[in-house]
Amino acid sequence: MKKSLFLGTTMLLSSFALTVAVVPTAQADIVSTADVVAEQQSGWNRAQLVEQLHRDEVREQLVRYGVNPDDAIARVDAMTDAEVLELTAHLDELPAGAGISVSTTVILIALIIWLVFFR
């Protein structure tokens, strides 16, 4: 219990520290068009507090999958918050369009042969 309280507080505090870093451009007075659109689309409020943590997570995952670390920074920067949130949870499962490679063709042919002759 105590531990989770501590963890929660740390996360909250660090997220405040990060928020300042995240929104340097927009002035904090008017509401952004992106927020208005998001609200009208789904009632979804931008989860600004966790955003930076999620961006770091996606970047690390990309690097783990072999993307150059410098490229990964620019790639995550070009994503919207909603896109980042989607990738944090599912980067390993989402379809990665590739095209038919030799290996998959071989596997497919093997599968068909197996289905036709060995069943």
Next chain:
Amino acid sequence: MTRILQFFRIGSLLLAGVLLSACATAPYQYPQIDIQSLSAVELTATPFHPQEEFQCGPAALATVLQVAGVSDISPDDLTPQVYIPGREGSLQTELLAATRRAERIPFVIPRRLEALFAEVDAGYPVLVLQNLGFSRFPIWHYAVVIGVEPNEQNVILRSGTTEREVMSFAKFERSWRLGQYWGMVVPPVGQTPRTLTALDYYAAVAAVEQQGRHALAIQGYTAGTQRWPNEAIGYLGLGGLAYQAGDFAMAEEHFYRVTELQPRQAAGFFNLAWAFQRQGKHQEALDAARVAAQLAPEHPRYSQAEVLITKDQQN
């Protein structure tokens, strides 16, 4: 307590089951298509980039970007922006992101064949995600739809190493359906895709604005207001950008337009209040803030409009 939780868990499982089976049994769209309403079209000028192994993402993206006027971009330029070595492929999200980096706005089209055909008919080749395998053994692939032959019931694509691949409606829809009917278009700057709703269009423009690509966002909002002159969000966007550029008089003009078009939405009044405030029109600012708060008394931000403005005046 645990009982209630369990109940919810079972309920959500059942719901998921219903939803999943609904997906699996959704009928094919192509038999319902009114062939008479389609005209034969083939965007023959669309460039072709025969892909190297695994590189269909960068190749397909380069194809649509070049059509959108990014003439000097090549698949090799895009590989470090979208390719994931560990997955031997590219994610849809990253194709959208890389489009923004090329100073163009990507739009995901509605998940319908008619929408796909309408965009091609409007002159925009559509980058589609296909699954050429099975739902259990997927072979994910990106290709670009460049034409429709309604009488023959064929779709024409730039695909992989095939410059002009012809697929029947049935075969194409099978592969596209397994790709959840995902497709994106990249119109040249200042043009709007044909099939998106105003709200979805502006969501895509706002995404570009969020990333600080303001010039591109202004062009997007402007094109939107020409297409949908009575839709408020475009003016909200233009006002927001004017405000961020410090042109508060211009911002006031746009936000005022928003309140005229949407007199019952708080967002316009809230931003209008700030545009007044920044010009030293304190009374007008308070009046607009009061309306915003009255329109959305429950909203965490708009309900505080008066308080925020007053606080700002005291500083």
